[in-house]
Amino acid sequence: MKFGVVVFPGSNCDHDAFYAIGNVLGKPVEFIWHQSQDLGNCDAIILPGGFSYGDYLRTGAIARFSPVMKSVEKFAASGGMVLGICNGFQILCEAGLLPGAMMRNSGLRFICRHVHIRVEQTDTPFTNAARKGQILKIPIAHSDGNWTVDEATLAELERNRRVIFRYTTPDGSNDDAGNPNGAMHNIAGVCNRERNVTGLMPHPERAAELALGSADGLVIFRSMVEALVGAAKATV
C-alpha cells in the first residue's frame, strides 16, 4: 500500500497530508512532482491544498493542464482512489473529474476556522470507516469554497447519493447555520459516479491529532487504508 501526494509548485498542504499519512497513521507515502507523469505505483492519490500555480486566475484552472493531471485522470478512470482536499477539490472540479465549480465564498473573504461536516454516505472508499450521519469537526481555510452546479446535476447528485459531506452545526441539527461559504445544499464534498474520486473543502489532514483540536479527519484516511487493504485481499 502506498499513498502519493501530488506537489504542485504552489501546494502548501502537501507536507501536512504527508505528515498525517506517514507520521500519524504510519503508512507509506511519497510526493509526486507536478511535472511527472509517473505516479510511482501509488495506490491512492491525494491532491493537497494550496494555490497550485498561484491561482491568480480561477483556482485550479491552470493545474488541470499539468502533466501529472493526465496521469491522475487515467488513474481515476482505471478505478484508482483520488482524494482532492481544498485546492485539490477545486482542481478536480476544473479537470472535470468531479462536477461543479467554486465561486468566491458568499462573505467574499477568506475563512479559516473549524467547521462541522456530516458524513452523508459511507459506501465510498473515503468514508467506509465512518458512521452514516457522523459529524466531523474539521478546519476550512479558503476563499473559494462556494460550490455551485446546475440544477439538473445537483438533482442527479442527490439522487445518486454522491453528496458525501455536508456542512452542518456541531450537533447536526441545522444545516443552514453551519454553512460557512454559501455552497449549494451545504455541500462540502462530492464524489464521482464511480465513487473512487472525492473532493472536499475542509482539511482532514489538519484534524488528525487531538493536540491540534480534532482527530476527526483521520476517519477519511483510515477509510482509504481499509479500502486498500480490502482491495489487496480481494486480488489475492
Add this chain to the structure above:
Amino acid sequence: MATAPTEIKVTPEIAAEHGLTREEYARVRQILGREPNITELGIFSVMWSEHCSYKSSKVHLERLPTRGKLVVQGPGENAGVVDIGDGLVAAFKIESHNHPSFVEPFQGATTGVGGILRDIFTMGARPIAVLDSLRFGEITPSRHTSNEEAARNGRILDGVIRGVGSYGNCFGVPTVGGEVAFEPCYSQNPLVNALALGIARKEDLFFAKAKGAGNPVIYVGAKTGRDGIHGASLLASAEFTEESQQKRPNVQVGDPFMEKLLLEACLEAMQTGAVVAIQDMGAAGLTCSTVEMASRGGTGIEIDLAKVPQRETAMTPYEIMLSESQERMLLVAEKGRELEVLAVFKKWGLDAVVVGRVTEDGVARIKMNGSVAADIPAHPLAEEGPVYHRPIARPAPRVESEKDWFPFAPEATNLTPNFLRLLASPTLASKRWITEQYDTSVRTNTLAGPGASDAAVVRIKDPKTNEVKRALALSTDGNGRWCQLNPHLGAMHAVAEAARNVAASGARPLAATNCLNFGSPEKPEVMWQFSQVIDGIAKASLALGTPITGGNVSFYNETLGKSIYPTPVIGMLGILDDVSRVLEMAFRNPGDVILLLDGSNTDARARAVSPAAFSREFSSSEYSRTIGGIVAGEPPAIELDAEKRLIDGLAALASGGLVRSAHDISDGGLALALAECCFASYSLAEAGHAVPAFRGAAASLGLTVSVDDPAPAEYAVFGERGARAVVSVSPENLAAVLTIARQYGLAAREIGRVTRDRFRIEQRGHAVIESAVEALRDAWTNSLEQCLGIRK
C-alpha cells in the same frame, strides 16, 4: 526621478534631492576620491538612508543586550537566531512596513509579510509562523476623528488585513497571532509590523557573507521592474505630507506564489551544498544585497546588469540597482557547481542567472553593456556611512494636577454599563473577524492560535525527521500610550508584558526581537523618546534574561509634522519543553478556584498613598481613555523582579500541569482578563471542543469574584498594574498550586470561583459588575464588524 540616465551630471542639488545632506555628499566624494555618477549617487543615497543605515539609531541600539548563551546570531544578519535544543535553531525577526501600508494598504501589508518571510528563509530556516502587530487610527468617529477619517481608517484596516492574509495564506505559513490596536495618533500613519519565525537544523544555517574570489554570483526569482524605486530612501525615510499619495508608484507589489517558489527552491538549493552565501533583495534591492554580502564577507563583488532578468525595457543601471521589485534573491555559489544550483531553480520554474562573481579587491563594481556603471568600495559604503548623535531634548514636563486625572466614580456605583462599553471598544473587542481571514492552521503545528492563549504556540517538527518534541510561544506587545506618557517606563512594560504573555502560555521566555516605531529623528524630543525607550528595553531585557536578537527601526512616522506615539513593539520568543503543557486562557470547569497571582511584594496600602496617586496612574489606562476620554498621568510603576517571579512561577505551574487556565492582566485590567477567560471557554465549546461543563448546546461559564482591594472600585477591577495573572485551578490541585506560588515568591489570592452563566465581581460586599455572561460576550464579539459597518 524614476528615470535617470547615466549622463545626468551630479550636482549638490541632485544629491540633496536624493536625501543626502551636504556633509554626506562630501563623504561620498571622499570615499570615491571623485564625483559620483548618478548611479553611484543613487546607491549611496539608499545605502545611507535612515531605513538601511540606521544612522540615527545606531549609537543607541548599541546599548541593547544582544548576547546570551542560547543566542546563535544577534543583530546584523537577516534575522536573529536562537538555539532551541535537539540540534535545532529558531530564526525570528520583526519588521515594519508602515508607510507603504498607508499609501497602498493591501500591497503595503503583503510586501511587509513577504519581506520578513524572505529574511527568515534566507537563513536556511523554513518559516512556520507569522504574527502581525497592527495599529490604526480610530474606526469610529470621536472628538479626535471625523466621520470621513474613521471611514478611511476602516478601509486601511481592511486593506491591511486582506494583504496580510493573502500573502501568508498563499505562501503557506500560519498567521497565528499579533495585536490590533486603535489610537487617533495612527490615523495618518498606521503601524504594520510583521514578525516571522522559522526553524532549521543548526548545521543548515546560512549567512549573507560573500566568500571565495571567483565564485559566481547568481540572481534568482522575479524579474526586475521599475517598481519600488526609492522605497527605502524616500518612502520609509521621510515624513508624510499632503502629496504622499503621489508616492504610490514607490510601493512594491507582492506575489506570494513567486515567494513560495523561491522558498522551496532556495531551501532545496541550500541542500546541494553548493551555496556559499545568500541574501534577499528587500529594501534597496540589488544595491543592498550586493554591497552587504561583499562587505560582510570582506570581499568585492562584480555584476553585469545586462544579465539581470528585467520585466521592462530600457531600464537604466540606476533603475535596476534601486528597484525594489519583490521576491528576488542573490546568492553566491561554489565555483564549478553553479549548474547544480541553477538546476534547482529551473525545476521550480524560476529565473536564475549568473550575473557576476566575487572578487578580491573589496569593490562593488556594477557593469552594464561593457561599461562600468558604478565602482564603489563595498565596506566603506556599507559600514562607514554617516552615524549621527542626534540632538536629544527632553520635552517640557507636562504640568498636570488632580483635575486632569480620571475622576473615580463614587463608591458602590454599578460599573456594568462602563464595562460593556469597554468590551466593545475596538482595541479590546474580539478580533475574530480579523483572525478568521488568516490561515491559522496550515503546517499543522498550531497548538494555540489567535485568542486561545496569551501567546501563540506552535509545535516544532524536526525539518528532517518530522519528529515533534517541543513547542515555541510567541507574543508581540507594545503600548504606545504608555510610552507617550513615559517612554522609559512604557518600554519596560512592553518587554515585561511580552514575556508575561509567553509565560502565561506555559513557555519560558528565551529572547526577543523589537520593532521601534517613532517620529522624525530630526526632532530632539523624538530622539529623547527613542533613547529613553532603548534604555527601558535594555533594562527590562537584562532583568528578565531575554536578549534582543535583532529587529528594525522605523523613523519618520509622522504626517504633517505630527508624530505618532513612540511605539516599540516587542516580539518575545519562548520555549515549551512539553507540547502537552500549553496553557490556554479558557476556564474549563464550574467550581474551579480562581487565583490572582501577584509577583509584587509591595503592600497594596503602601502602593498608593493618596487617592490622587491612584487617579494619576489610572489616567494612563485603557478604561480611562475609553470611558473618560482621558490620557494623562503616568503608567503604573514597574517591578522587574516581580515580573521575573511571576514568569518563573507560571512556567513552573504549567510544567507541573497544575492549573487549568492562565491569563495575564493587562489592558482593561482584572475585569477584562476574567471576561476573556469566560469568552474563551465559550469559543472552545462553540467550535465543538470538549469542555466538560457543556453537554449539547454551548453554555457559558461565568464567575463570582470578590476583590479585596482598598483602592477605588474602578482601579481595583480595571487597573493595569503589571506582574499579575489569573489562573483557574481544580480544588484538588489548590494546595499544590499555593505551595509552588509560595516557592516562587508569588502572592496567590483566592478571589473567587468559576460558575455558570453569570459574571459577578464584588468589592466590599457591593457588586461592581454583574451581568449575564452572554450580554458581555455579545458586546465583545460583534463590535469590530459593527464599527466597520459590516453586515453578517
